[in-house]
Amino acid sequence: MIRAYSSSSSSSHRYACLRMYKEMLHRRIVPDCLTFPFLLKESVNGPGNAEAGRSIHGHVIKFGFCGDTFISNSLISLYSVYADSGDVARELFEEMPVKDLVSWNSVIIGYLRRDDLDEAREMFERMIERNVITWNSMITGFAQGGRPKEALEIFLEMEKTRDPAAKPDKITIASALSACASLGALDFGKRLHDYLRKNGIELDIVIKTALIDMYGKCGSIEEASKTFRAMPSKDNMAWTAMISAFALHGCCEVAFQLLEEMENQGLRPNHVTFVALLSACAHSGSVEKGRQCFKVMKSVYGMEQQVHHYACMVDILSRAGLFGEAEALIREMPMEPDSYVWGALLAGCQMHGNVHLGESVAKRLISMDPENHAFYVSMQGMYAKAGRFEDRNAIRALMDGRGIRKEVPGNSFIEIGGIVHEFSIRGSPGVNLEGLLHVLNCLCEVG
Secondary structure: OHHHHHHOOOHHHOOHHHHHHHHHHHOOOOOOOOHHHHHHHHHHHOOOOHHHHHHHHHHHHHOOOOOOHHHHHHHHHHHHHOHHHHHHHHHHHHHOOOOOHHHHHHHHHHHHHOOOHHHHHHHHHHOOOOOHHHHHHHHHHHHHOOOHHHHHHHHHHHHHHOOHHHOOOHHHHHHHHHHHHHHOOHHHHHHHHHHHHHOOOOOOHHHHHHHHHHHHHOOOHHHHHHHHHOOOOOOHHHHHHHHHHHHHOOOHHHHHHHHHHHHHOOOOOOHHHHHHHHHHHHHHOOHHHHHHHHHHHHHOOOOOOOHHHHHHHHHHHHHOOOHHHHHHHHHHOOOOOOHHHHHHHHHHHHHHOOHHHHHHHHHHHHHHOOOOHHHHHHHHHHHHHOOOHHHHHHHHHHHHHOOOOOOOOOEEEEEEOOEEEEEEOOOHHHOOHHHHHHHHHHHHHOO
């Protein structure tokens, strides 16, 4: 019964596992090694169940099951979910007398969930045996964690293993396509598309949507549209991906034509669709269309605007220099404006040289996140553009006094032969001369 309830997706069965367990103890029935994994599964899946999970851990110790591999794996999964319990998960892992593949995967997934990519990589390198779950977790984690180049490197390493237990599947390719989209690695993305065809992997809606997103972000709007039109059936995410692709290229009219076509197919836009449409208006400078789009969300579709929709609308107004309207919109927001909203206003101030308002916005952003270098750099840029070099130097001195440095050096990517090369401004000791010479030679060879 505990297992049945733990596998149920019905909200009415929430906490049923724990109720059954309490009744079991009340009837003086001693739990065994099969009882606890299902109880812990409930604690992992159920929201706000951290304390219940810790209590169950206490019972694991009380009944003497600390050395059981399956229970230990369940405990690692439990503590990996909660950000403040990562060290506990690692301690449990290191104390296990016998570690299996699930143990390694669980602790790695825990680090990836907490965006601790370096620790995840360290554990990954220690592994002797890996399966497709291991590789997929790493590729997805690094792609979503802002390190897409490393995600593709891990994919290439996965390919080289030629291990039947670690053959790339749909999840692998979808994550690798996401990394390509982030890097603009079109050739690598095309190679992945070819891999799908050659290996007979089904191009389902998820994969095709990932392809549309990749082609759109890599600048190949034609291939994105071709993939989209070839889909026999399309869901909201596929339509939204195509609308986003046109938005990125400033094709506002086409994006809205797609919205109309989408509705004719019986599908309604969602919150993500409207982010794409508002972005299209921002990239094309269509202020009035943006105003209408923002209004119809609630008046026609019954959707409450969320903070990212306000950020898009502020971006539209700020790009057009309509700062009074942008400020009024921020004041009317039903929620607290976040750094993206204020950041959109600050970007408009930089664009139009509105130093007075830009100062106020930048100071507000710095008070929200004093360690973020970007806000100080924005102020320096505005002062320099206005010829106020003393003020610019004062901001630089403030950064030095607070020990704030630009975290991400200037970098660029170039893709040759399906390999993405990265070059960063880190000072002469860090220049990769060998890589630079290799790229220059390749460029000479291709004319």
